[in-house]
Amino acid sequence: xxxKLKILIFPDPRLxxxxxxxxxxxxxxxxxxxxxxxxxxxxxxxxxxxTQVDYHIRLVVMDISEEKNDPKIxxxxxxxxxxDYKLFEFEEGCLSIPGFNEIISRPDKIELIWQDLSGKEHKxxxxxxxxxxxxxxxxxxxxxxxxxxxxxxxxxxVRKKLLKDFKRK
Ligand code: GNR
Ligand code: NI
Numbered sequence: 001x002x003x004k005l006k007i008l009i010f011p012d013p014r015l016x017x018x019x020x021x022x023x024x025x026x027x028x029x030x031x032x033x034x035x036x037x038x039x040x041x042x043x044x045x046x047x048x049x050x051t052q053v054d055y056h057i058r059l060v061v062m063d064i065s066e067e068k069n070d071p072k073i074x075x076x077x078x079x080x081x082x083x084d085y086k087l088f089e090f091e092e093g094c095l096s097i098p099g100f101n102e103i104i105s106r107p108d109k110i111e112l113i114w115q116d117l118s119g120k121e122h123k124x125x126x127x128x129x130x131x132x133x134x135x136x137x138x139x140x141x142x143x144x145x146x147x148x149x150x151x152x153x154x155x156x157x158v159r160k161k162l163l164k165d166f167k168r169k
Contacts, residue, residue: 037073088105
């Protein structure tokens, strides 16, 4: 049965680790993906990277559907920005930075490659929210966070607030 995992909260240094490529497509990878989906749905998120639950492998889960009935799993996801891209502004949130929402600009046209749980390779040019979300998740796998795109003043403010909340618990 799927179990809920604990989500690391900024500025936990484990969120800065760079995740390793998945090379074994086994039952334990499937189990982790299932646990991550359960964790994401429970937290009302639309995406979750393994890094956020302290597994440092290149695995992402996502469900951007309205009905929350379209789970997607990306193993070893990577993207190239296409030549005719424009910057697209979108208000993002992050389960690892509760209470922090900011408008972030990202390229709106990418070519995405990934593998599924069996190791089969896929390629697609996503649109809309998926394009935003997968860039946000791949950032997590590279130890990067939304706060890295905002001013150091805002970053320090949210850092101090979340540290204070953490110590109060
Ligand atoms: O739940 C989430 N919502 C969201 C909204 C806009 C852009 C990205 C996201 S991902 C986020 C969940 C999360 O923290 N994933 O890493
Ligand atoms: Ni996030």
